[in-house]
Amino acid sequence: MKAFTLEEIKGAGWLKEANYIAGEWVAADDGRTYDVADPATEIRIGTIPWVGVSETRRAIDAAQTAFNDWSMTTAVERADKLHRMAQLVRDNLDILAEMLTLEQGKPLAEAKGEMKLGADYIQWFAEEARRINGEIIPSPWKDRQILVIREPVGVVGAITPWNFPFSMLSRKVAPALAAGCTIVIKPSEFTPFCGLLYGVLAEKVGIPAGVVNVVTGEAAAIGAELTQSPIVRKITFTGSTRVGKLLYGQSADTMKKLSMELGGNAPTIIFDDADLDLAVENATVGKFRNSGQTCICTNRFYVQDGVYDEFARRLTERVQKLKVANGFDEGAEQGPLINSAAIAKVELHVADAKTKGGRVLTGGKRHELGATFFEPTVIVDAKPDMLIAHEETFGPIAALFRFKDEQEGIDAANSTEFGLASYFFTRDVARIFRVSRALQSGMVGVNAGVITTSEVPFGGVKDSGIGREGSAHGIEEYLNLKYINLAGL
Numbered sequence: 407m408k409a410f411t412l413e414e415i416k417g418a419g420w421l422k423e424a425n426y427i428a429g430e431w432v433a434a435d436d437g438r439t440y441d442v443a444d445p446a447t448e449i450r451i452g453t454i455p456w457v458g459v460s461e462t463r464r465a466i467d468a469a470q471t472a473f474n475d476w477s478m479t480t481a482v483e484r485a486d487k488l489h490r491m492a493q494l495v496r497d498n499l500d501i502l503a504e505m506l507t508l509e510q511g512k513p514l515a516e517a518k519g520e521m522k523l524g525a526d527y528i529q530w531f532a533e534e535a536r537r538i539n540g541e542i543i544p545s546p547w548k549d550r551q552i553l554v555i556r557e558p559v560g561v562v563g564a565i566t567p568w569n570f571p572f573s574m575l576s577r578k579v580a581p582a583l584a585a586g587c588t589i590v591i592k593p594s595e596f597t598p599f600c601g602l603l604y605g606v607l608a609e610k611v612g613i614p615a616g617v618v619n620v621v622t623g624e625a626a627a628i629g630a631e632l633t634q635s636p637i638v639r640k641i642t643f644t645g646s647t648r649v650g651k652l653l654y655g656q657s658a659d660t661m662k663k664l665s666m667e668l669g670g671n672a673p674t675i676i677f678d679d680a681d682l683d684l685a686v687e688n689a690t691v692g693k694f695r696n697s698g699q700t701c702i703c704t705n706r707f708y709v710q711d712g713v714y715d716e717f718a719r720r721l722t723e724r725v726q727k728l729k730v731a732n733g734f735d736e737g738a739e740q741g742p743l744i745n746s747a748a749i750a751k752v753e754l755h756v757a758d759a760k761t762k763g764g765r766v767l768t769g770g771k772r773h774e775l776g777a778t779f780f781e782p783t784v785i786v787d788a789k790p791d792m793l794i795a796h797e798e799t800f801g802p803i804a805a806l807f808r809f810k811d812e813q814e815g816i817d818a819a820n821s822t823e824f825g826l827a828s829y830f831f832t833r834d835v836a837r838i839f840r841v842s843r844a845l846q847s848g849m850v851g852v853n854a855g856v857i858t859t860s861e862v863p864f865g866g867v868k869d870s871g872i873g874r875e876g877s878a879h880g881i882e883e884y885l886n887l888k889y890i891n892l893a894g895l
């Protein structure tokens with residue numbers, strides 16, 4: 407249930423309708439703005455600057471200036487600021503989660519989960535700041551010492567999507583700051599407030615001006631400036647593979663370090679020997695959380711012949727119980743999709759599946775709640791030539807493909823250019839090891855549908871990207887190695 411009004415969230419200073427550059431809250435140079443709407447009601451919740459090249463350049467310059475001092479702070483100082491930031495989020499979890507639901511639409515319980523996860527990432531990297539160790543390598547020269555130190559890469563550009571507007575940024579901002587980098591953030595135009603929140607948090611915990619900057623507006627112009635600027639030494643991007651490849655290309659001339667967290671098309675394999683109750687429960691959460699708008703959501707269910715009909719029946723029964731509602735309603739389990747374009751894509755995938763022989767067991771159309779709501783859907787008799795087999799649907803559709811033996815299931819799961827997450831359900835220990843190794847993805851869930859936590863290296867292979875976020879590896883993305891050769895000892 408909603409506990410705060412929009413005015414209260416704004417009044418408390420959490421929802422900012424300005425950009426944060428060099429420690430100042432500013433408007434666009436030409437005064438341009440755009441409106442941000444609640445996806446559930448399509449009612450305006452705020453108005454944001456629509457900036458472009460000149461403001462982005464100023465933000466980059468501010469980050470460069472701030473880098474001189476910030477990179478020379480001690481790890482303990484940086485850790486302290488990040489610990490305070492994590493605590494601030496936890497102390498204000500309820501109101502911040504409401505702001506997230508307002509702009510993104512997800513059920514409040516999920517928004518609280520995302521805020522908690524974001525705070526966890528911030529805390530994790532606060533801790534990692536103190537473990538950026540060097541190395542001493544045994545020297546082949548008698549009179550020399552070989553040292554390796556880790557240094558911050560410099561100014562970072564971060565571009566993020568709307569589906570997890572707070573937590574996606576936390577695993578970029580926190581390791582960047584922990585490493586001693588400064589950052590320019592560009593959140594999605596659909597969910598700018600959770601991005602601007604990093605300006606608010608930085609200000610509140612006393613992070614110096616220019617260390618964190620947030621700009622909102624024209625994606626292509628801001629992206630071009632961030633990628634082409636020689637000052638920016640690293641781009642960290644989460645979003646679609648199409649835009650990721652564009653930014654990768656644009657970054658070539660200035661030879662930047664890159665992290666690309668891109669699209670997925672996750673398979674879940676249900677083997678004949680699976681615990682079906684466990685599989686149905688995890689499949690439901692893994693597929694339908696955030697209305698299916700999660701990069702690691704299952705897009706394709708491969709179900710073995712022997713349990714296909716039973717799994718389809720039980721999943722349909724479970725999915726029919728999902729409560730579709732405004733994210734603020736008590737017990738809401740599936741909220742709206744982000745916008746009408748998202749609904750159109752889901753409709754296209756359902757129509758395509760139907761014309762190619764797919765049967766809709768439940769759902770399959772817009773929900774009566776409004777233009778951005780879609781019924782949780784189960785489709786059986788899915789085929790490899792359907793759109794849903796190749797493209798990320800990013801919506802609440804579970805498509806069930808049939809397979810006969812283990813190798814056929816593995817081959818089908820791998821038959822995609824994506825490689826972010828894969829899941830499978832079985833009780834056979836030998837099969838667990840065989841299939842875990844055979845699946846072409848950066849992450850594998852075995853008898854589990856939810857696998858994200860700050861302790862693990864999150865990321866993909868193939869067209870799902872490069873680099874890892876979270877875990878001890880996540881901070882390496884913001885560090886350069888420097889080798890020092892000390893002679894004449």
Ligand code: NAP
Nearest residue numbers: 566567593594595625626629645646649667668669670701
């Ligand atoms: P998107 O269209 O690629 O947008 C992502 C971000 O890129 C947004 O901030 C967007 O700005 C910006 N952008 C768009 N065009 C740009 C350009 N020409 N230059 C620079 N920036 C540009 O993706 P989305 O629809 O927001 O997010 C969904 C996608 O993200 C899915 O494919 C999902 O799988 C992926 N994702 C991946 C992960 C992961 O960890 N691998 C996690 C979450 C999501 P505007 O929104 O302002 O246009």
